Amino acid sequence: MIRPGAMIRQVLASIFKKPATISYPFVKTEMPDNFRGKIKFNPQLCIGCKICMRDCPSNAITITKVGEGLFNCEINLAKCIYCAQCVDSCPKKALEATKEFELAVLDVKKLKVVYGYEAEPAKDTEGNPE
DSSP: OOOHHHHHHHHHHHHTSOOSSOOTTTSOOOOOTTOOOSEEEOTTTOOOOOHHHHHOTTOOEEEEEEETTEEEEEEETTTOOOOOHHHHHOTTOOEEEOSOOOOOOSOGGGGEEEESOOOOOOBOTTSOBO
């Protein structure tokens, strides 16, 4: 059993120490350079090889062709485990891991992020949208 005198000495000593924790979210923390946060896609660099899709262990990436040499990338952040395997395997470095980690949302549909080009709507033979 701890003696009351020893306990009071410990309490008084801890009053004058700085806290061991940080004041998050009031003080933002700087993430290290190799931090694996939200994945970002650069459509100008993508060649459509889909290696990132095959290497993703959680099947969170979908690459779709929208035109000649134009590709969209849909990343499901709800499924992503932020391992950055897709970033490491991309031969053209079209994917990169950012330092963004505050991704909480109330609607899970907002966790599907589409990067790339807008697909042209299909047109009939007269040039009118279908």
